[in-house]
Amino acid sequence: MTKSSTRRWPLFRYLADILQDRFLLPTKRLIMLLFLGTPIAVTGYLLGTGYQGFWMYNGLIVLACLIDWFTLPRRTDLSLQRTMPEQTDLGHSFQVGIRLHNKSGQFLGYSIVDDLPITFEEAGLLQGQMQGTEADITYSTRGNERGQYLFQWVYMRWQGRIGLWWRQSRFSAEQSIRVYPDMSAVRGYLASLQDSLIVDGKKIIRRARAGSEFHAIREYGYDDDPRMINWSASARTRRLMTNQYRPEQGKVVTIMLDCGRLMGVEWNGRTRLDSTLEAAMTLAAVALRQGDQVALLVYSNVIKTYISPGKGLRHLHVLLEATYDLRSDFVESDPAKALEYLYRQQKKRSLMVLFSDMENYLVEDQLGGHLWRLRRSHLLLLLSLADPLLHGWGKGETTSSHIAYVKAVAQRFQLDRRAFQQKMTGAGIQVLDVPADQLTVTLINTYLEIKSRDAL
Numbered sequence: 001m002t003k004s005s006t007r008r009w010p011l012f013r014y015l016a017d018i019l020q021d022r023f024l025l026p027t028k029r030l031i032m033l034l035f036l037g038t039p040i041a042v043t044g045y046l047l048g049t050g051y052q053g054f055w056m057y058n059g060l061i062v063l064a065c066l067i068d069w070f071t072l073p074r075r076t077d078l079s080l081q082r083t084m085p086e087q088t089d090l091g092h093s094f095q096v097g098i099r100l101h102n103k104s105g106q107f108l109g110y111s112i113v114d115d116l117p118i119t120f121e122e123a124g125l126l127q128g129q130m131q132g133t134e135a136d137i138t139y140s141t142r143g144n145e146r147g148q149y150l151f152q153w154v155y156m157r158w159q160g161r162i163g164l165w166w167r168q169s170r171f172s173a174e175q176s177i178r179v180y181p182d183m184s185a186v187r188g189y190l191a192s193l194q195d196s197l198i199v200d201g202k203k204i205i206r207r208a209r210a211g212s213e214f215h216a217i218r219e220y221g222y223d224d225d226p227r228m229i230n231w232s233a234s235a236r237t238r239r240l241m242t243n244q245y246r247p248e249q250g251k252v253v254t255i256m257l258d259c260g261r262l263m264g265v266e267w268n269g270r271t272r273l274d275s276t277l278e279a280a281m282t283l284a285a286v287a288l289r290q291g292d293q294v295a296l297l298v299y300s301n302v303i304k305t306y307i308s309p310g311k312g313l314r315h316l317h318v319l320l321e322a323t324y325d326l327r328s329d330f331v332e333s334d335p336a337k338a339l340e341y342l343y344r345q346q347k348k349r350s351l352m353v354l355f356s357d358m359e360n361y362l363v364e365d366q367l368g369g370h371l372w373r374l375r376r377s378h379l380l381l382l383l384s385l386a387d388p389l390l391h392g393w394g395k396g397e398t399t400s401s402h403i404a405y406v407k408a409v410a411q412r413f414q415l416d417r418r419a420f421q422q423k424m425t426g427a428g429i430q431v432l433d434v435p436a437d438q439l440t441v442t443l444i445n446t447y448l449e450i451k452s453r454d455a456l
Contacts, residue, residue: 022075025166027159033061068162077104080154080171082114087178090146090274096123098137098154100130107131107161115153119145143179146274147325151175180324181278186285186316216244252309252350253287253447254295254342254378255280259304259326260333262357267436272385273328275436276355279383282440283353283447284319288312290451295346296322299338300329306345333360339370351379351450353443358384358417358433371429379455380429383443385436387413 037057083097102108112126123139143149157168217233220240233241257280263273284294293309296319305322335356342352352374361367361382374380398404421431434442 023168025157025168027163027166030065030164037061064162065164068160068164071106072160072165072167073102073104073106073108073158075169078102078158080156080173082151082154082173082175084151084175084177087180088143089180089184090182091142091144092182093140093142095138095140100135100137102130102133105133108158109163110156110158112137113155115151115155116141117149117151119143120149146179146181148176148178151177178324180320181274181281183281186282217241218244251292252295252346252348253283253292254297254346254350254352255284256338256342256352256354257296257298257323257326258333258335258356258360259298259300259328260360261328261330262333262359264328267388271328272357273326275385275439276383277323277326279440279443280355281320281323283443285313285316286444286447288316294319295350297338297342298323298326299333301331301334303338303341335360336366336370339374343370343374346378349377351381351447353381353383355383358420361420362416372427375428379450381446382424382429382431383439384433385439386433388435
């Protein structure tokens with residue numbers, strides 16, 4: 001069991017303070033000058049003036065070291081302030097600024113290393129010189145995992161004008177930053193005022209004229225349905241006008257996020273949970289923009305978070321705050337428990353979108369009974385990320401008995417997944433088993449298609 005730093009041996013605390021905050025190191029210049037004294041002493045020895053040359057040369061070095069030591073700015077003369085954003089998106093670079101204050105006003109050569117969390121991209125050594133009382137240093141980094149992280153220390157070494165000594169210390173600069181899922185697709189949708197949306201380079205049709213709820217009267221277009229022409233409005237304006245309809249608003253979309261062991265599996269540097277979370281937040285933004293309400297349930301082997309239905313884009317911020325630091329648990333998830341919980345919580349008919357892994361669907365014995373009960377009052381949509389390894393193994397060329405066995409097993413797993421999809425489809429439950437790069441666009445198109453035919 002470790003002891004608090006205030007209860008450790010006083011000598012240990014003193015040494016730790018010296019090494020971390022008040023340590024003095026020779027620079028390369030001083031080391032080179034010391035080595036340069038060797039040929040000078042040898043030459044003086046051959047000329048019969050070895051001792052005089054040795055003591056004179058080293059005396060000058062000692063004098064220069066003392067002058068450099070006493071003119072070197074002290075720890076109390078320096079202060080550091082770090083500035084950085086409070087939040088950023090996963091994988092997006094951002095700027096960090098460090099303002100260095102030097103009350104002594106003396107020349108300063110510095111080397112700075114920021115105390116970055118291990119999941120952030122290293123910025124390297126920040127070096128420079130300053131003459132005056134202030135200097136601004138900037139660098140860029142990015143977070144590679146979601147969550148909240150603490151930037152605590154800034155480590156610095158500095159030298160004076162002569163440059164024979166490095167003084168090193170650390171400065172406390174505690175700041176936290178939140179790394180959110182990549183929301184570029186969501187922002188692209190919210191900024192779009194057209195009838196189509198580009199997500200990951202793919203076009204999504206919004207079907208703005210589909211639905212049964214009257215929305216507005218506008219001028220007739222060449223591709224409009226002639227049956228929707230509003231003859232009264234056309235007579236008043238003397239222009240051909242048409243009625244515009246939209247899907248009924250105010251419906252409930254319930255997002256269920258699995259945070260079990262299988263969702264922590266990585267592929268191309270990203271976990272399944274990362275991919276599904278970004279798709280879920282995009283779906284939430286689309287549904288809220290369409291006027292629907294969105295609820296959220298996060299589970300593994302227990303219920304971790306539940307957010308009741310809310311509407312408006314402000315509710316999207318609530319969902320983000322609840323999910324940006326989600327981590328997969330090293331336990332088997334229990335979707336049956338989550339569905340049972342929702343059955344008690346969600347009485348109003350809703351579209352329930354379950355983000356999980358196909359293996360959980362296949363091995364969960366009690367899942368079918370809960371799905372049959374919920375489908376009577378809710379519309380269910382099950383999502384899973386396709387396994388690229390299974391696809392590759394199932395399509396590989398058979399060159400040995402071992403590869404043949406692997407290929408047979410992979411094809412068997414694929415057949416099981418297709419059989420489950422067919423079984424669910426026959427029961428009126430839609431199942432999407434798609435690659436990670438197609439998950440968002442497929443999900444949004446499916447949701448808009450459900451809205452366009454008023455299935456909710």
